[in-house]
Amino acid sequence: MPDAVILGIESSCDETGAAVVRSGEQILSNVVASQIATHQPYGGVVPELASREHLRAIVPVVRQALAEAGYTYQSVDAIAVTQGPGLAGALLVGISFAKALAFALEKPLIAVNHLEGHVHAVLLEQRQAGEVDLQFPVLALVVSGGHTHLYLAQADKNLWTYENIGRTRDDAAGEAFDKVSKLLGLGYPGGPIIDRLAPHGDPHAVRFQIAQIKHRDRRHSADKTMAAEDDGRPHFDFSYSGIKTAVLRYVETQNLAPSIDERRQALAKIIRAGHQPSIDDYLRLMDQQTRDLVASFQRAMITDLVGKTLGAAREYDIATLFVSGGVAANHELRTTFQREAELEGLPVFFPSRKLSTDNAAMIAAAAFPKLWRGEFVPVDFSAEAGMALG
Numbered sequence: 130m131p132d133a134v135i136l137g138i139e140s141s142c143d144e145t146g147a148a149v150v151r152s153g154e155q156i157l158s159n160v161v162a163s164q165i166a167t168h169q170p171y172g173g174v175v176p177e178l179a180s181r182e183h184l185r186a187i188v189p190v191v192r193q194a195l196a197e198a199g200y201t202y203q204s205v206d207a208i209a210v211t212q213g214p215g216l217a218g219a220l221l222v223g224i225s226f227a228k229a230l231a232f233a234l235e236k237p238l239i240a241v242n243h244l245e246g247h248v249h250a251v252l253l254e255q256r257q258a259g260e261v262d263l264q265f266p267v268l269a270l271v272v273s274g275g276h277t278h279l280y281l282a283q284a285d286k287n288l289w290t291y292e293n294i295g296r297t298r299d300d301a302a303g304e305a306f307d308k309v310s311k312l313l314g315l316g317y318p319g320g321p322i323i324d325r326l327a328p329h330g331d332p333h334a335v336r337f338q339i340a341q342i343k344h345r346d347r348r349h350s351a352d353k354t355m356a357a358e359d360d361g362r363p364h365f366d367f368s369y370s371g372i373k374t375a376v377l378r379y380v381e382t383q384n385l386a387p388s389i390d391e392r393r394q395a396l397a398k399i400i401r402a403g404h405q406p407s408i409d410d411y412l413r414l415m416d417q418q419t420r421d422l423v424a425s426f427q428r429a430m431i432t433d434l435v436g437k438t439l440g441a442a443r444e445y446d447i448a449t450l451f452v453s454g455g456v457a458a459n460h461e462l463r464t465t466f467q468r469e470a471e472l473e474g475l476p477v478f479f480p481s482r483k484l485s486t487d488n489a490a491m492i493a494a495a496a497f498p499k500l501w502r503g504e505f506v507p508v509d510f511s512a513e514a515g516m517a518l519g
């Protein structure tokens with residue numbers, strides 16, 4: 130495929146991103162404006178505020194991405210933007226801006242599924258590192274705040290196709306991290322906080338059972354964690370609302386509420402004073418029992434994610450494993466996947482931690498094959514908040 134430079138725009142949740150990427154493999158710039166400070170006082174993403182923050186950030190973020198790459202609006206070859214899934218109001222900010230640019234500049238406009246973007250974050254960095262010999266079939270776990278999906282991915286020249294063989298039946302894995310963090314008075318964003326605190330506790334202290342999705346007719350299934358959908362293909366589904374309830378029950382039976390309230394107030398005070406709490410602040414406010422609870426929760430989540438994913442890899446005779454999305458930034462998740470996949474002789478690839486969480490470089494990378502297939506969208510296309518992949 131000839132060279133092409135794409136300006137990517139991402140605004141599906143709480144990060145405003147713009148990036149300039151050459152030929153789906155070379156990042157010329159990748160700017161992300163985080164909204165953590167905006168949502169932190171509320172303990173989670175407030176959709177109204179997210180849209181407003183995107184509106185404020187979109188123009189400077191795009192300008193900065195172009196400037197850092199040494200490009201102008203006129204000199205990029207195409208504009209790519211996230212169409213969904215995500216928060217409708219947030220998506221519309223990026224989409225409206227991308228449409229206006231494409232219309233005014235007379236450039237092709239490419240709509241990208243955010244989940245496909247997460248898969249291409251891995252590919253982008255693999256190509257950037259010169260590793261082009263990818264073995265198929267690929268199994269991609271996309272694990273983030275809104276999604277826990279397993280995809281079988283195939284590529285035929287420029288056409289990437291995906292088959293969904295697993296998804297969460299209720300909460301996404303990142304959502305469980307976020308809710309448990311909030312529940313324990315540790316605040317938002319939960320995943321990165323729990324990631325940093327978990328090494329300070331005993332992961333075997335509290336036993337959590339994560340729901341296993343049963344096959345409809347268990348007599349015919351060797352593996353009881355496997356569900357079968359109407360397509361007759363085995364599915365590997367996840368369920369994380371139960372573990373959140375189990376943590377809540379533990380908090381109640383162990384009477385942890387007073388210490389949680391105290392911690393919540395102390396952390397809020399630090400944030401109100403305009404600081405980010407340090408790891409020492411968190412640890413000072415946590416007794417050993419709470420540290421152990423956090424470590425045990427994280428270990429249970431990771432054991433389940435890794436176990437089900439490797440179960441799917443065996444069932445579908447997978448050649449390569451990708452793990453991407455915000456939760457893929459988790460240190461223990463990465464080392465566990467690496468260790469367990471190696472035992473099975475399965476190569477596993479992650480994006481760098483920066484490309485694991487939401488960014489626009491992955492959107493520009495996923496758009497590249499579409500550019501060469503001429504897969505453009507008219508300027509009246511719209512956001513698709515519940516957009517599926519595959």
Ligand code: KG4
Pocket residue numbers: 142272273274275276302303304306307318319320321324454455456457458459460485486487
């Ligand atoms: O991919 P992402 O940035 O946005 C979505 O598409 O959802 O993922 C954000 C999610 C949040 O739930 C956040 O808590 C989680 O990823 N996350 C992590 C870590 N960093 C972000 N979870 C566990 N460990 C981390 N280091």
Ligand code: ZN
Pocket residue numbers: 243247273274454455486487
């Ligand atoms: Zn994402």
